[in-house]
Amino acid sequence: CVLRQRQERTPLQRALEHLLKKLEQRDPQQFFAWPVTDNIAPGYSAIITSPMDFCTMRQKIDDNQYNNLQDFVADFKLMCTNAMQYNQSDTIYYKASKKLLHAGLKLIQPDKIGWLITLAP
Numbered sequence: 001c002v003l004r005q006r007q008e009r010t011p012l013q014r015a016l017e018h019l020l021k022k023l024e025q026r027d028p029q030q031f032f033a034w035p036v037t038d039n040i041a042p043g044y045s046a047i048i049t050s051p052m053d054f055c056t057m058r059q060k061i062d063d064n065q066y067n068n069l070q071d072f073v074a075d076f077k078l079m080c081t082n083a084m085q086y087n088q089s090d091t092i093y094y095k096a097s098k099k100l101l102h103a104g105l106k107l108i109q110p111d112k113i114g115w116l117i118t119l120a121p
């Protein structure tokens with residue numbers, strides 16, 4: 001997950017990058033910062049068919065792969081639900097992902113980001 005050189009940004013890219021920074025702040029242990037590997041999580045790639053993490057999301061913003069907010073939110077939810085699928089509910093990862101998902105969705109509520117929707121219709 002190599003970060004690209006910063007090119008010219010569209011309003012949507014700038015808005016999503018701002019949102020991503022807010023979401024990353026909710027992951028202080030950085031459990032979601034990079035792709036989960038099989039050596040830190042045995043059998044991960046066999047169980048999780050669509051992995052996602054914050055660095056990959058940032059790369060997708062840089063490559064302009066999100067056409068709207070919904071696609072970005074879908075990747076955020078995927079990242080959290082992957083963790084709830086792979087990890088048992090009594091693990092720190094499961095609990096962190098549940099907390100992150102709720103905190104993140106509160107942040108993405110329309111009343112909280114009206115400006116975002118007007119900025120990047």
Ligand SMILES: COc1ccc(OC)c(-c2cc(C(C)=O)n3cccnc23)c1
Nearest residue numbers: 030031032033034035036040041083093
């Ligand atoms: C203990 O330090 C780290 C550091 C980075 C991690 O993922 C990028 C993880 C990690 C992140 C996860 C997730 C998100 O499922 N995980 C699952 C099992 C074992 N380790 C992890 C843990």
